[in-house]
Amino acid sequence: GTITVEDPVAAAGTIIGTATVCQGQNGVIYSVPTIANATGYNWTLPTGATIASGANTNSITVNFAANASSGNISVYGNNTCGNGISASFPVTVNTLSTAPTGISGTTTICNGDSTTLTVTGGIVGIGATAEWFTDSCGGTSAGTGNSITVSPSSTTTYYVRYSGTCNTTTCTSVSVTVNTLSVAPTAITGTSTICQGTSTTLSVSGGLAGTAAVAQWFTGSCGGTSAGTGNSLTVSPITTTTYYVRYSGTCNTTACASINVIVDPLPLPAG
Numbered sequence: 331g332t333i334t335v336e337d338p339v340a341a342a343g344t345i346i347g348t349a350t351v352c353q354g355q356n357g358v359i360y361s362v363p364t365i366a367n368a369t370g371y372n373w374t375l376p377t378g379a380t381i382a383s384g385a386n387t388n389s390i391t392v393n394f395a396a397n398a399s400s401g402n403i404s405v406y407g408n409n410t411c412g413n414g415i416s417a418s419f420p421v422t423v424n425t426l427s428t429a430p431t432g433i434s435g436t437t438t439i440c441n442g443d444s445t446t447l448t449v450t451g452g453i454v455g456i457g458a459t460a461e462w463f464t465d466s467c468g469g470t471s472a473g474t475g476n477s478i479t480v481s482p483s484s485t486t487t488y489y490v491r492y493s494g495t496c497n498t499t500t501c502t503s504v505s506v507t508v509n510t511l512s513v514a515p516t517a518i519t520g521t522s523t524i525c526q527g528t529s530t531t532l533s534v535s536g537g538l539a540g541t542a543a544v545a546q547w548f549t550g551s552c553g554g555t556s557a558g559t560g561n562s563l564t565v566s567p568i569t570t571t572t573y574y575v576r577y578s579g580t581c582n583t584t585a586c587a588s589i590n591v592i593v594d595p596l597p598l599p600a601g
Contacts, residue, residue, distance in 0.1 A: 342365050353424065368409060371405055400420075400421060403418070404417060428499060438506075485505060511540045514587065515587040518588065527566070531564045548586070569593050572589070573591060
């Protein structure tokens with residue numbers, strides 16, 4: 331009879347392929363030069379990686395699952411005589427980002443003030459950073475990094491997402507409300523000369539009452555003795571009196587406008 335002698339399998343050569351991939355990446359090719367005397371190829375992959383095609387050959391196509399992790403790809407040839415010596419190739423699997431879940435920071439400010447917004451939640455994948463926008467997710471750039479300091483002049487919505495080598499997430503958003511400042515009133519209208527025992531209605535005019543601001547009235551001085559609140563005030567002073575009014579609210583308190591209300595005394599009884 332004929333005796334066939336099969337040669338032992340040669341050592342595997344250098345594996346060629348992509349050294350850095352992303353979780354969820356598919357269709358990545360790895361190959362090794364033909365191994366002498368091999369009738370089959372035995373591949374070992376990192377956790378979460380699978381051979382999509384080419385199993386038992388010297389060139390494979392690999393899919394990486396969304397939870398795949400870094401590790402080594404190795405291969406050795408085999409035949410009926412046994413296994414050859416393995417080659418190893420390290421593969422880094424970059425993690426995917428997941429969308430942020432919130433934004434922290436003061437969301438109601440006064441015009442001219444600033445606030446610091448900080449992204450929270452989600453996962454920042456390898457090579458990713460937080461991107462901030464106004465107008466829309468991916469709209470006008472407002473900065474990058476976990477935190478940004480903003481000074482909007484009007485109420486503005488800010489959007490943030492994680493973006494990097496492997497993927498870009500959806501955005502989370504927050505609106506920063508900007509309260510308007512008050513501007514000092516310019517005058518007080520109303521009858522400024524009355525007879526003793528009668529009354530007059532004074533009304534604040536000019537300037538601007540900012541967000542949540544109200545007109546405050548005083549006698550004695552600006553901020554002195556309270557005489558009431560509101561755009562108008564009805565008064566019945568006994569003697570000539572100066573009235574002051576200012577706007578005061580969440581964001582600021584203005585200077586005062588003032589008016590003298592002159593009180594003419596009643597005539598004395600006839601002699």
